[in-house]
Amino acid sequence: MSSCHPVQATVAEPTAEQDTLLVALAGQPNVGKSTLFNLLTGLSQHVGNWPGKTVERKEGTFTFRGTTYRLVDLPGTYSLTANSAEEVIAREFIIRERPDVVIALVDAATLERSLYLVAELISLPAPLVVALNMMDVAEQEGVRIEPEVLQAAMGVPVVPMVATRGEGVQALLETVDRLARGEIPYNPKPPRIRADHREVLEKIEALIADFVPAPYPREWVALKLLEGDREITQMMKERMGPKRWEPVHEVLRAHDDALVAVASGRYEWIGRMVRAAVTRPRTGQIGLTERLDRWATHPLWGLIILAGMLGLVFWLTYAIGTPLQDLLDTYVVAVLADAARTALAGGPPWLAGLIADGVIGGAGSMLTFLPILVIFFAVMGALEDIGYLARAAYVMDGFMHMMGLHGKSFLPLFLGFGCNVPAVLGTRVIESRRARLLTLLLAPLVPCTARMAVIAFLASAFFGPAATLVSWGLVLLSLAVLALSGAILNRVLFHGQRAAFIMELPLYHLPNWRTIGLTVWQRSLAFVRKAGTLILAVSVVVWALSTFPGGDIEKSLLAQVGRWLEPVGRWMGLDWRLMVALLTSFIAKENSIATLGVLFGAGANGGLADILVSAFSPATALAFLVVQMLFIPCVATVGAIRQETGSWRWTLFDVGFLLVISLLGGALTYHLASLFW
Amino acid sequence: MLERLLDLLQTGGSHRISDLAEALETTPEMVETMLEGLERMGYLKRLGKDCTGRCTACPLAGMCAAGGEGRVWAMTEHEA
Numbered sequence: 001m002s003s004c005h006p007v008q009a010t011v012a013e014p015t016a017e018q019d020t021l022l023v024a025l026a027g028q029p030n031v032g033k034s035t036l037f038n039l040l041t042g043l044s045q046h047v048g049n050w051p052g053k054t055v056e057r058k059e060g061t062f063t064f065r066g067t068t069y070r071l072v073d074l075p076g077t078y079s080l081t082a083n084s085a086e087e088v089i090a091r092e093f094i095i096r097e098r099p100d101v102v103i104a105l106v107d108a109a110t111l112e113r114s115l116y117l118v119a120e121l122i123s124l125p126a127p128l129v130v131a132l133n134m135m136d137v138a139e140q141e142g143v144r145i146e147p148e149v150l151q152a153a154m155g156v157p158v159v160p161m162v163a164t165r166g167e168g169v170q171a172l173l174e175t176v177d178r179l180a181r182g183e184i185p186y187n188p189k190p191p192r193i194r195a196d197h198r199e200v201l202e203k204i205e206a207l208i209a210d211f212v213p214a215p216y217p218r219e220w221v222a223l224k225l226l227e228g229d230r231e232i233t234q235m236m237k238e239r240m241g242p243k244r245w246e247p248v249h250e251v252l253r254a255h256d257d258a259l260v261a262v263a264s265g266r267y268e269w270i271g272r273m274v275r276a277a278v279t280r281p282r283t284g285q286i287g288l289t290e291r292l293d294r295w296a297t298h299p300l301w302g303l304i305i306l307a308g309m310l311g312l313v314f315w316l317t318y319a320i321g322t323p324l325q326d327l328l329d330t331y332v333v334a335v336l337a338d339a340a341r342t343a344l345a346g347g348p349p350w351l352a353g354l355i356a357d358g359v360i361g362g363a364g365s366m367l368t369f370l371p372i373l374v375i376f377f378a379v380m381g382a383l384e385d386i387g388y389l390a391r392a393a394y395v396m397d398g399f400m401h402m403m404g405l406h407g408k409s410f411l412p413l414f415l416g417f418g419c420n421v422p423a424v425l426g427t428r429v430i431e432s433r434r435a436r437l438l439t440l441l442l443a444p445l446v447p448c449t450a451r452m453a454v455i456a457f458l459a460s461a462f463f464g465p466a467a468t469l470v471s472w473g474l475v476l477l478s479l480a481v482l483a484l485s486g487a488i489l490n491r492v493l494f495h496g497q498r499a500a501f502i503m504e505l506p507l508y509h510l511p512n513w514r515t516i517g518l519t520v521w522q523r524s525l526a527f528v529r530k531a532g533t534l535i536l537a538v539s540v541v542v543w544a545l546s547t548f549p550g551g552d553i554e555k556s557l558l559a560q561v562g563r564w565l566e567p568v569g570r571w572m573g574l575d576w577r578l579m580v581a582l583l584t585s586f587i588a589k590e591n592s593i594a595t596l597g598v599l600f601g602a603g604a605n606g607g608l609a610d611i612l613v614s615a616f617s618p619a620t621a622l623a624f625l626v627v628q629m630l631f632i633p634c635v636a637t638v639g640a641i642r643q644e645t646g647s648w649r650w651t652l653f654d655v656g657f658l659l660v661i662s663l664l665g666g667a668l669t670y671h672l673a674s675l676f677w
Numbered sequence: 678m679l680e681r682l683l684d685l686l687q688t689g690g691s692h693r694i695s696d697l698a699e700a701l702e703t704t705p706e707m708v709e710t711m712l713e714g715l716e717r718m719g720y721l722k723r724l725g726k727d728c729t730g731r732c733t734a735c736p737l738a739g740m741c742a743a744g745g746e747g748r749v750w751a752m753t754e755h756e757a
Contacts (some may be wrong), residue, residue, distance in 0.1 A: 078713075078717065079714075079717065081717075083717060110706070111706075112704070112706045112707050112709070112710040113706075113709070113710045113713065116710065116714065194680075257680075259718060260679055260680050260683065260718075261680070263679050263714055263718065264678060264679035264680050267678050267679045267707070267710070267711055267714070268678055270707070270710070271678060271703055271707055274704070274706075274707065280704065280706075290695070293693075293695075297693065394691055394693065502686065502691075502692045502693075502694065502697070502712060502721070502750045502751075503691060503692070503693055503694070504693075504694050504709070505693055505694070505695075
């Protein structure tokens with residue numbers, strides 16, 4: 001059956017008395033239609049546009065056993081409903097031009113998906129041949145298809161083939177040729193509309209019987225009317241006139257669920273075909289995924305595993321990252337700062353301050369943070385790559401449901417774990433404006449990756465060995481605040497209505513270290529770039545404001561601003577420097593660290609972590625981390641909120657609301673923690 | 678089968694394709710095909726398709742929680 005050459009080279013030359021037969025080639029996009037078309041027509045093709053459309057029309061000829069065939073490549077479509085110009089072109093061509101044969105090219109490896117179009121084509125008035133392409137891919141994936149069983153079930157010829165290798169093409173042409181000449185019995189078994197709608201279909205057929213224009217088949221038109229097809233409805237409305245159309249309209253209005261009934265009949269048909277002809281052996285990978293998912297997606301065990309995974313992420317980050325960060329702090333930042341001071345000793349004092357305190361103390365401190373980030377990215381990347389993160393999302397939904405949050409606000413909020421900006425944009429899935437507005441106002445409460453990374457650094461700086469526990473607790477606190485806010489939102493706005501969402505969980509697989517390495521590299525590089533630009537600029541500005549006028553930090557401009565904020569900070573045990581660090585995190589979350597680096601003279605007087613741990617009590621440190629976790633989002637998120645709400649009033653309200661929540665959280669934490677420390 | 682799938686989805690909550698397949702006594706591939714069909718009919722909306730709109734200014738935002746290899750759909754107001 002195999003041939004790798006264009007078909008016209010292997011078949012007889014056309015003679016003068018031969019017929020020309022018309023063949024249409026139909027199929028979904030990406031099933032190999034172009035490959036087959038090129039294989040059959042070779043150089044004798046013509047490319048243009050379908051009349052009045054910008055959709056490409058390809059046509060060509062080939063000869064087989066003395067007959068010339070005109071082959072028309074129909075646009076790739078998933079169905080034949082008037083959803084797109086392509087779908088209308090494909091069905092109009094088959095109905096109006098009545099090709100001698102229609103070849104439906106399907107992907108054997110994803111047969112279910114391909115058969116929906118076949119379910120529509122088989123109901124049209126043109127003989128159909130189903131070409132089962134990509135049999136090799138199906139075989140590789142362990143899918144076994146019995147073409148003769150499929151043929152018996154559908155009542156139309158089925159030809160297995162591999163178009164890229166030319167396999168099965170000869171058999172396909174023989175089948176097309178014999179079918180066109182009536183040498184093959186053709187008894188198609190098309191899908192039927194769901195039983196409870198058959199009477200309705202008959203009723204519509206009877207009402208429209210005298211008005212269906214040739215060459216449209218009556219039953220097909222009735223079916224399309226039930227599906228709510230715009231083009232066919234318009235056509236029949238015009239032909240019948242308002243008076244005669246009214247009873248049809250009444251029936252259609254009474255059965256507005258008919259679209260599902262019609263499609264359901266097709267899916268039942270596909271299910272029958274696949275059950276009859278396809279065997280899918282369960283692979284070891286699927287078995288393993290199911291076994292692991294029994295635990296990983298279990299409502300209780302899944303949550304425990306998720307909490308354990310979060311703990312593991314932080315533990316690994318600290319166990320490996322912190323010693324490396326200490327080394328960088330001691331041997332790179334401190335040494336560089338000293339070297340800068342020595343080298344610039346002869347120059348103006350402000351220059352040595354700018355380089356040693358502003359640049360090295362600020363942006364340099366940020367760079368010592370890199371090992372922690374690299375480990376964090378690598379562990380999260382590995383969890384993403386093996387397929388665990390999708391399970392985390394699934395389990396989190398169960399958790400949110402338990403907490404009373406199960407509205408449409410869940411998904412946009414979940415997107416926020418990557419970054420708050422897509423969470424804000426993701427609220428577009430919520431139709432109700434009021435619900436959408438409140439969801440996007442809550443979105444910044446989701447701990448984004450940047451915030452988590454800042455916490456990863458600061459928790460380690462403040463709490464040393466207890467950092468894992470503190471970070472873990474902060475994430476849980478953040479989720480609890482989110483769940484509580486979401487629950488209120490759901491009760492008030494969605495009235496407890498439960499929205500559905502469906503997840504396709506990928507199979508678990510061994511991590512691809514190259515992919516993870518590449519992701520870590522890209523994210524780390526982007527972080528270094530940010531440290532070298534935005535964070536560096538903010539560090540220099542913070543240094544300048546902390547130096548001028550006079551060089552005494554306590555009398556600087558920044559100190560004046562900070563002292564203005566200090567009364568608020570006092571409720572939470574935060575001094576003016578910590579308040580300023582919080583303020584600069586508005587530009588980008590990581591600026592908190594850079595600002596602390598500048599203000600505490602990191603580099604010159606040892607590593608930032610050592611200075612911080614000796615400067616603040618654990619209660620202050622914990623309060624600072626809680627505020628940092630719940631604080632107003634970065635400027636990019638605020639911009640997105642402004643864009644999505646279209647209102648500065650709501651945007652400022654949100655900033656104020658988050659400010660209050662974070663400050664209250666910080667004050668409460670400080671006073672509670674002070675009871676113990 | 679399609680209406681049973683819609684009924685299941687209308688109960689709300691999160692669903693896995695494999696669970697839906699088990700409940701409908703069919704294959705996950707068949708469920709996926711129906712989900713894509715429901716998406717075309719406007720009953721479902723695919724989310725996080727390519728995670729566009731992610732904060733481009735933030736280098737730490739590379740992760741797309743609901744994206745990755747899997748796909749996520751949510752029901753639209755078309756339901757009921």
